Amino acid sequence: DIQMTQSPSSLSASVGDRVTITCRASQGISNYLAWYQQKPGKVPKLLIYAASTLQSGVPSRFSGSGSGTDFTLTISSLQPEDVATYYCQKYNSALSITFGQGTRLEIK
Amino acid sequence: EVQLVESGGGLVQPGGSLRLSCAASGFTFSSYWMSWVRQAPGKGLEWVANIKQDGSEKYYVDSVKGRFTISRDNAKNSLYLQMNSLRAEDTAVYYCARGPIVVVPAAIVWSAFDIWGQGTMVTVSS
Numbered sequence: 271d272i273q274m275t276q277s278p279s280s281l282s283a284s285v286g287d288r289v290t291i292t293c294r295a296s297q298g299i300s301n302y303l304a305w306y307q308q309k310p311g312k313v314p315k316l317l318i319y320a321a322s323t324l325q326s327g328v329p330s331r332f333s334g335s336g337s338g339t340d341f342t343l344t345i346s347s348l349q350p351e352d353v354a355t356y357y358c359q360k361y362n363s364a365l366s367i368t369f370g371q372g373t374r375l376e377i378k
Numbered sequence: 379e380v381q382l383v384e385s386g387g388g389l390v391q392p393g394g395s396l397r398l399s400c401a402a403s404g405f406t407f408s409s410y411w412m413s414w415v416r417q418a419p420g421k422g423l424e425w426v427a428n429i430k431q432d433g434s435e436k437y438y439v440d441s442v443k444g445r446f447t448i449s450r451d452n453a454k455n456s457l458y459l460q461m462n463s464l465r466a467e468d469t470a471v472y473y474c475a476r477g478p479i480v481v482v483p484a485a486i487v488w489s490a491f492d493i494w495g496q497g498t499m500v501t502v503s504s
Contacts, residue, residue, distance in 0.1 A: 302488060304490035304491070306423070306491075308423075313473065313494045313495070313496055313497060314415075314423060314473070314491075314494055315494075316490055316491060316492050319488075319489065319490040319492070320488070320490075325492065355422075357422065357423055359423075359425075359490065359491070361477075361478040361488060361490055361491075362488075364411065364428055364430075364435070364437055364478065364479065365437045366425075366437070366439075367413070367425040367428070367478065368425065369422060369423040369424065369425065370422075371422050372422045372423075
């Protein structure tokens with residue numbers, strides 16, 4: 271099975287900072303990579319799919335990049351409402367869908 | 379409005395059974411693969427199972443194979459998860475989610491999980 275490893279597992283940044291979260295697949299998954307945001311006590315929300323396509327309604331400060339095994343989620347200017355846990359997910363096969371372990375983002 | 383609404387969660391003893399339901403509205407249910415995802419208290423997301431739009435293919439995470447069964451009724455726009463032989467480690471919030479595939483005229487689109495229900499809590503405890 272393909273494993274998804276996120277880093278860091280947690281981070282603290284200041285409002286306005288540029289924040290980067292990485293996700294590595296143990297095997298190539300082309301661009302079948304999604305990013306989700308889950309705020310405390312809330313339902314997960316799709317931010318980005320196909321590695322770099324912004325879901326409708328998601329602020330443009332969020333962006334994704336990568337292909338193959340290495341992927342990145344970037345928040346260009348951190349806002350207080352971005353406090354959440356972020357998950358990557360590989361979906362290149364319906365037989366096995368895997369999430370990363372999550373990255374908890376806090377405001378410094 | 380596109381919506382998924384789960385029901386059927388609750389407290390069950392180890393070894394017991396529970397059937398979750400997910401009612402879909404606001405979209406063409408029969409065009410989408412559908413999935414179940416769970417989240418144990420304080421833990422991350424775990425995909426549980428998915429089902430093809432016509433029900434002809436079903437896939438499961440290893441930890442639930444042989445115990446859980448996913449099904450759907452396109453006439454009722456509903457998704458189900460029959461959970462048998464429940465264990466303490468099955469305790470979680472269970473979400474239904476739309477995706478990861480949608481079938482549109484002349485194309486298959488991989489869409490990730492773009493719509494989620496609000497979740498239903500399953501607690502397995504004596």
